[in-house]
Amino acid sequence: MKIIDFSIIVKMSVVLLMTSCMALAQVQPTENSPTKESLDSYQFSSEAQRQTFLSLTAELRCPMCQNQNIADSDAMIAHDMRRKVYQLLQQGRSEQDVINFMKQRYGDFVHYQPPVTAYTMWLWLLPVVFAVVALLAITRKRNTQSTTDIDEKLAEADKLLARED
Amino acid sequence: MNKSLWFAVPAVIFTLLVVFLFQGLFGDPRERDSMVQGQPLPPFSLPDLMDWETYYTEQSLLGEVTILNVWGVWCVTCAVELPYLTQLREQQGVRFVGLYYDQDLDPDFGTKTLERVRGEVSQMLRRLGDPYQFQIFDVVRDYSLDLGVTGAPEHFVIDKRGHIRMHHVGDINERVWKHKIKPLYEQLLNEPKLAVQP
Numbered sequence: 001m002k003i004i005d006f007s008i009i010v011k012m013s014v015v016l017l018m019t020s021c022m023a024l025a026q027v028q029p030t031e032n033s034p035t036k037e038s039l040d041s042y043q044f045s046s047e048a049q050r051q052t053f054l055s056l057t058a059e060l061r062c063p064m065c066q067n068q069n070i071a072d073s074d075a076m077i078a079h080d081m082r083r084k085v086y087q088l089l090q091q092g093r094s095e096q097d098v099i100n101f102m103k104q105r106y107g108d109f110v111h112y113q114p115p116v117t118a119y120t121m122w123l124w125l126l127p128v129v130f131a132v133v134a135l136l137a138i139t140r141k142r143n144t145q146s147t148t149d150i151d152e153k154l155a156e157a158d159k160l161l162a163r164e165d
Numbered sequence: 166m167n168k169s170l171w172f173a174v175p176a177v178i179f180t181l182l183v184v185f186l187f188q189g190l191f192g193d194p195r196e197r198d199s200m201v202q203g204q205p206l207p208p209f210s211l212p213d214l215m216d217w218e219t220y221y222t223e224q225s226l227l228g229e230v231t232i233l234n235v236w237g238v239w240c241v242t243c244a245v246e247l248p249y250l251t252q253l254r255e256q257q258g259v260r261f262v263g264l265y266y267d268q269d270l271d272p273d274f275g276t277k278t279l280e281r282v283r284g285e286v287s288q289m290l291r292r293l294g295d296p297y298q299f300q301i302f303d304v305v306r307d308y309s310l311d312l313g314v315t316g317a318p319e320h321f322v323i324d325k326r327g328h329i330r331m332h333h334v335g336d337i338n339e340r341v342w343k344h345k346i347k348p349l350y351e352q353l354l355n356e357p358k359l360a361v362q363p
Binding site for chain 1: 197200268306310311312316
């Protein structure tokens with residue numbers, strides 16, 4: 001039964017693609033606490049501001065060291081970005097202002113939440129598309145298979161009957 | 166149901182997947198689009214590295230095609246490219262301006278004096294060649310952040326109107342110069358000095 005073999009391949013490639021797409025779409029910042037240096041060297045007027053600083057440095061990505069946030073990284077650029085985040089917060093800028101400031105200089109790359117654009121939309125769309133295609137394929141195949149099976153069996157029965165005559 | 170379709174669809178999907186993953190093997194994950202390319206130089210006001218009295222602004226680079234070279238004595242690749250940059254200046258009259266930043270002159274935990282930085286710079290330039298018309302000192306490394314610099318060396322090709330036309334991450338060697346930078350540099354030299362006012 002060749003048809004069944006191919007349907008397994010379809011299902012497997014769908015599963016493979018779905019998992020890889022979901023993994024891409026769900027890139028999350030690591031929840032590690034920032035290094036001691038950044039905690040000790042910055043003074044905050046309020047606990048809320050300190051929390052904003054911590055969450056910002058956790059969700060901003062170091063442009064030099066690929067998969068670290070700027071809180072965890074010890075690269076000089078990460079030091080400089082932490083200092084800039086602190087300065088901007090001290091100036092009374094909002095969390096979104098700081099993110100925009102960094103995005104303006106380092107692109108969308110610098111933020112761990114990718115924006116939905118025509119390009120990144122596929123991260124969310126592709127799994128849905130594959131699921132729909134797979135469902136359609138499975139239901140359609142079931143319908144056609146049952147009728148051909150009956151037709152084939154009838155033809156076979158007719159042959160047998162003809163032989164006996 | 167068409168049997169060839171059942172073969173073709175997974176085959177096409179698989180081929181696309183293979184192509185996508187295969188090219189990923191050769192892609193450079195560090196390569197990103199520069200945000201400043203095509204933009205005018207961000208405004209700045211910074212001192213000359215060797216002379217604290219002289220200040221430069223984005224206006225200082227107007228009127229000539231300039232290659233702004235981000236570097237520091239602590240950067241090994243920068244030291245490697247210095248002789249070649251000097252050769253370009255002497256043989257082809259390429260105009261380099263340094264954007265210097267120091268690693269140990271940390272704004273939060275300053276350990277180095279300005280004299281020491283200047284001493285190290287002149288010593289290195291004497292040894293390896295000095296390609297620079299002048300050097301801008303990015304004192305607290307703010308301006309590097311504005312330019313989207315992630316390390317050193319990096320180069321910005323700036324046209325006569327003060328717009329950044331190329332952001333090159335990495336060193337300039339003979340190959341990079343010939344194939345990537347020189348064609349643009351010569352094109353920019355032929356552009357008129359004054360932009361048409363909008």
